[in-house]
Amino acid sequence: MNAVSVEHVTKVFNTGRADEVTALSDVDLHVGQGEFVSLIGPSGCGKSTLLRLIADLTPPTTGTVTVAGGSAGEARRRQAYGIAFQQAGLFEWRTVARNVELPLELHGAGRAQRRSRAREMLDLVGLGDFAGHYPAQLSGGMQQRVAIARALAVSPPLLLMDEPFGALDEMTRERLQGELLGICAATRTSTVFVTHSISEAVFLSDRVVVMSPRPGRIVTAVDVALPARDEAARQSPAFFAAITAVRQALRGAADGANATTVPAAAS
Numbered sequence: 001m002n003a004v005s006v007e008h009v010t011k012v013f014n015t016g017r018a019d020e021v022t023a024l025s026d027v028d029l030h031v032g033q034g035e036f037v038s039l040i041g042p043s044g045c046g047k048s049t050l051l052r053l054i055a056d057l058t059p060p061t062t063g064t065v066t067v068a069g070g071s072a073g074e075a076r077r078r079q080a081y082g083i084a085f086q087q088a089g090l091f092e093w094r095t096v097a098r099n100v101e102l103p104l105e106l107h108g109a110g111r112a113q114r115r116s117r118a119r120e121m122l123d124l125v126g127l128g129d130f131a132g133h134y135p136a137q138l139s140g141g142m143q144q145r146v147a148i149a150r151a152l153a154v155s156p157p158l159l160l161m162d163e164p165f166g167a168l169d170e171m172t173r174e175r176l177q178g179e180l181l182g183i184c185a186a187t188r189t190s191t192v193f194v195t196h197s198i199s200e201a202v203f204l205s206d207r208v209v210v211m212s213p214r215p216g217r218i219v220t221a222v223d224v225a226l227p228a229r230d231e232a233a234r235q236s237p238a239f240f241a242a243i244t245a246v247r248q249a250l251r252g253a254a255d256g257a258n259a260t261t262v263p264a265a266a267s
């Protein structure tokens, strides 16, 4: 059973109005259990929309979205996934720790368990000393790390992440990339990850899915086979080869020539 199956999905906003926008056109995406898939493509090509469809935050116009064998709505109600989006989306009136505890509360975890898990997750993202602070007292990047801690708190089988590291400095970003991979590998979490960074997509992913300019279509998928995901991997020939493949696919998509020159991967 796939973690995510998106089949023949089209998404049109503002149907029938002057400002009608076709954000996605006939998109198919399958994410296997434990697979890490990145979505990459030009601004406005529908990456966030695709993630929001999987999260059941917006319905498809046509086509179907299946998450863990059920509908996207069922998965949302069961909290079968964790989300970390571009905007941290923290509750301003809750402390950092109580923000991280929120999904645990919704899962019915007891107070002591919530506290220790929140502490563990905040240590992981380097914010152990800020548990009692309020979001407004943190920088944008720190708020984003709280959102990541919150997304990971219940060890969800599926993670949906929309540029979660975009606001972070390069060193923090690389450290959290490593942490995220470690968590995903240890827990066999499946991940759909949106990024604008080719190198980030390649370092993190089993597969990088390249989308065309709007209306977003999946142009191709580049399989990334790195021997390991460590610092040495960032210097390896396989890493640079995958970066080149993704870059060429993006260029081809932008030129509108890609659909015929780069075959779409089967998945």
Ligand SMILES: Nc1ncnc2c1ncn2[C@@H]1O[C@H](COP(=O)(O)OP(=O)(O)OP(=O)(O)O)[C@@H](O)[C@H]1O
Binding pocket: 013, 014, 021, 022, 023, 041, 042, 043, 044, 045, 046, 047, 048, 049, 050, 214
């Ligand atoms: N709620 C909405 N109502 C109307 N149009 C929308 C809505 N959400 C997204 N769109 C449009 O759908 C298209 C795709 O937007 P989306 O945010 O998914 O792109 P993206 O690839 O994530 O962009 P970026 O890389 O800039 O974040 C854009 O043209 C956008 O204006």
